[in-house]
Amino acid sequence: MRLLIGNHLAGAYESLRSNRLRTGLTVLGVTIGIASITVILSLSGGATKIITDQTAELGNTIAVVRPGKAPKEARLRDLTSSIAGNQPTSSLTEQDVASIRDTPNVVAAAPIMLLDGSLTAGNNTPDDVSIIATTPELSQVTNLPLGDGQFIDSTTNKDTAVVGAQLSVDLFGTEQSIGRTFRTHGMDFTVIGILKHLNNPVNYSNVDFDHAAIISLESGKSFNQGVAHIQQITIKANSPEHLEGIVAATQKALTANRQGETDFTVLSGSTLSQPANQLFSAIAATLTTVAAVSLVVGGIGIMNIMLVGVSERTREIGIRKALGASGAHITWQFLIESLMMSLAGGAFGYLLGYLLAFTAARIFLTFDPLFSWQIAAAAMGISLVVGLLFGLYPAVRAARKDPIEALRQYH
Amino acid sequence: MATEPTTPVITLRGLTKRYGIGDAEQTVIDELDLTIEKGEFIAIMGPSGCGKTTLLNILGLLDHGDDGDYLLDGRNVETMSSARRAKIRSNHIGFVFQNFNLVPRMTVIENVALPLTYQGKGKTRRLKQASKMLATFHLSEREYYMPWQLSGGQTQRVAIARALVNNPSIVLADEPTGNLDSRSSHVIMQELADLHAQGNTIIMVTHNPDLTSYASRVIHMIDGRIASDTKTPRPTKKNPAPKKRLDSNTSKKPAKKRTKKAGKK
Numbered sequence: 001m002r003l004l005i006g007n008h009l010a011g012a013y014e015s016l017r018s019n020r021l022r023t024g025l026t027v028l029g030v031t032i033g034i035a036s037i038t039v040i041l042s043l044s045g046g047a048t049k050i051i052t053d054q055t056a057e058l059g060n061t062i063a064v065v066r067p068g069k070a071p072k073e074a075r076l077r078d079l080t081s082s083i084a085g086n087q088p089t090s091s092l093t094e095q096d097v098a099s100i101r102d103t104p105n106v107v108a109a110a111p112i113m114l115l116d117g118s119l120t121a122g123n124n125t126p127d128d129v130s131i132i133a134t135t136p137e138l139s140q141v142t143n144l145p146l147g148d149g150q151f152i153d154s155t156t157n158k159d160t161a162v163v164g165a166q167l168s169v170d171l172f173g174t175e176q177s178i179g180r181t182f183r184t185h186g187m188d189f190t191v192i193g194i195l196k197h198l199n200n201p202v203n204y205s206n207v208d209f210d211h212a213a214i215i216s217l218e219s220g221k222s223f224n225q226g227v228a229h230i231q232q233i234t235i236k237a238n239s240p241e242h243l244e245g246i247v248a249a250t251q252k253a254l255t256a257n258r259q260g261e262t263d264f265t266v267l268s269g270s271t272l273s274q275p276a277n278q279l280f281s282a283i284a285a286t287l288t289t290v291a292a293v294s295l296v297v298g299g300i301g302i303m304n305i306m307l308v309g310v311s312e313r314t315r316e317i318g319i320r321k322a323l324g325a326s327g328a329h330i331t332w333q334f335l336i337e338s339l340m341m342s343l344a345g346g347a348f349g350y351l352l353g354y355l356l357a358f359t360a361a362r363i364f365l366t367f368d369p370l371f372s373w374q375i376a377a378a379a380m381g382i383s384l385v386v387g388l389l390f391g392l393y394p395a396v397r398a399a400r401k402d403p404i405e406a407l408r409q410y411h
Numbered sequence: 412m413a414t415e416p417t418t419p420v421i422t423l424r425g426l427t428k429r430y431g432i433g434d435a436e437q438t439v440i441d442e443l444d445l446t447i448e449k450g451e452f453i454a455i456m457g458p459s460g461c462g463k464t465t466l467l468n469i470l471g472l473l474d475h476g477d478d479g480d481y482l483l484d485g486r487n488v489e490t491m492s493s494a495r496r497a498k499i500r501s502n503h504i505g506f507v508f509q510n511f512n513l514v515p516r517m518t519v520i521e522n523v524a525l526p527l528t529y530q531g532k533g534k535t536r537r538l539k540q541a542s543k544m545l546a547t548f549h550l551s552e553r554e555y556y557m558p559w560q561l562s563g564g565q566t567q568r569v570a571i572a573r574a575l576v577n578n579p580s581i582v583l584a585d586e587p588t589g590n591l592d593s594r595s596s597h598v599i600m601q602e603l604a605d606l607h608a609q610g611n612t613i614i615m616v617t618h619n620p621d622l623t624s625y626a627s628r629v630i631h632m633i634d635g636r637i638a639s640d641t642k643t644p645r646p647t648k649k650n651p652a653p654k655k656r657l658d659s660n661t662s663k664k665p666a667k668k669r670t671k672k673a674g675k676k
Binding site for chain 2: 004006007014015018315316318319320321322323324325326327328329403404407
């Protein structure tokens with residue numbers, strides 16, 4: 001039996017057009033839901049893409065070791081948990097760094113130790129500063145272009161530091177701050193290098209280098225009772241093919257260092273690209289929940305309007321059945337109407353979502369939302385499912401109407 | 412072959428239809444036995460509430476009997492799936508409703524083309540066929556009117572055009588002239604008589620005894636039973652119409668076409 005999709009499309013278009021306001025409001029419900037989903041997907045996709053691009057820039061040779069178990073799926077309750085990377089204790093030790101360096105095919109392994117505290121130069125004490133204690137290898141494993149001066153290396157003094165471009169401005173009022181000093185943890189540091197302006201607070205090191213002061217690991221240890229408190233070890237392999245082997249070897253070496261305990265995570269490839277910040281994941285999870293709720297509400301709107309349409313057109317259903325329409329014909333007639341509304345909502349929502357994502361990205365964020373066919377497919381797929389799910393009941397109800405009863409109804 | 416009364420097209424055996432439950436139960440059709448041959452023109456008469464319309468609805472596969480069998484072309488349609496019943500309605504049955512039942516938000520031509528939609532015909536073919544059918548009823552200038560813009564007689568003619576557009580072998584008409592004056596009534600009746608002359612089976616419910624002169628068989632119903640069943644001696648086609656049809660000279664061509672198709676069935 002032919003389904004007469006073309007006829008139903010024309011008929012549905014006519015009937016939706018004759019109730020413009022009603023159709024528009026119903027479509028709006030789906031639009032809002034799909035728009036929020038598009039915003040979430042495009043922004044989190046954009047953030048992920050930054051990290052992917054960064055590792056790709058270094059030839060996909062980067063692996064990262066972090067303390068703690070592997071990050072789980074984003075959950076709403078992560079919103080209230082402490083943020084990874086700022087754990088008060090870390091399970092990673094200098095011995096781990098040494099073991100990784102001894103692994104074959106490793107070019108460099110750089111520990112990152114994040115320190116609390118503030119910097120002072122003259123009367124300036126900028127907020128929002130990261131103090132990183134690390135080894136000279138950091139410049140090898142992370143793309144850190146220097147604007148001026150040099151990076152810390154094995155021959156530089158203990159009391160020297162490299163600062164980010166924005167931090168230099170915040171501290172000294174200029175990006176030309178070589179030779180000037182700042183004070184932290186009761187010790188004076190001399191600036192020997194300034195990083196170029198990077199403007200990528202999202203990266204696999206979890207550090208905004210524009211606002212960072214980089215000091216040597218020894219200095220960092222001296223502020224922490226001589227213990228290195230390493231939040232991350234970044235590993236660079238000599239070629240992408242060896243990365244997998246290095247990850248396995250690192251896993252093994254670090255497990256051996258801990259007598260079998262695995263309280264660390266080795267990340268590489270796509271797992272590394274996942275937004276590392278749990279707050280980010282938690283916000284995404286919250287927004288997804290909101291979007292899901294608004295989609296359900298939008299779907300209920302569709303169902304409601306379709307039920308109204310079915311009861312308004314009861315007599316028409318009776319006539320159509322008497323003239324030879326089968327139940328399937330009637331089902332499709334109404335299902336296509338609800339699908340038309342939900343898909344229109346999906347299309348508008350997709351456009352509105354990108355409008356919002358770009359606005360938000362331009363005002364608040366440092367990266368652009370991601371464009372990909374997956375997001376378009378998700379928007380269309382979800383709206384299709386909403387239309388089917390919430391349109392099916394009214395359509396089946398219409399098809400089940402007894403023709404005699406339906407014909408008897410006046411309106 | 413037009414009126415060869417040998418093949419029973421409709422056979423009812425002990426058909427019963429009840430409404431309501433318990434004490435309020437009411438038997439509308441009471442163990443009705445009826446055989447209708449191909450090519451008969453039947454007028455069903457009787458007082459209000461005697462089950463005429465219910466019987467017509469059951470014959471048109473719009474309703475189900477509660478008991479008994481209904482054989483259409485030798486097949487029991489009571490046990491068929493609703494999709495198969497829809498297919499039979501679509502291909503073999505034309506229904507003229509008492510209260511017209513045009514779809515109010517569709518134009519006249521869309522209304523007439525509607526049955527063809529469910530036969531899966533393309534849009535151009537549908538509209539062409541509907542237009543031809545409307546021309547038969549002298550409604551060509553009204554094709555793109557909305558149903559509420561038509562007079563009662565025009566509306567009824569549109570309703571009949573819609574019932575005939577899919578070349579049904581059985582035409583069921585529930586008081587097709589109910590709301591019309593006698594002149595318009597006879598125009599409609601002449602059209603049904605023409606259809607009958609081409610070999611179609613026509614079953615009509617009416618209150619108007621004048622119109623039974625067109626029928627080849629008159630059935631009187633009382634309380635869900637057949638009270639009398641008389642075959643009129645002369646076949647309808649030789650019956651002179653009480654009033655000459657206004658447009659009989661122009662309706663010849665499409666009428667011929669219908670004969671050909673009806674002959675195949």
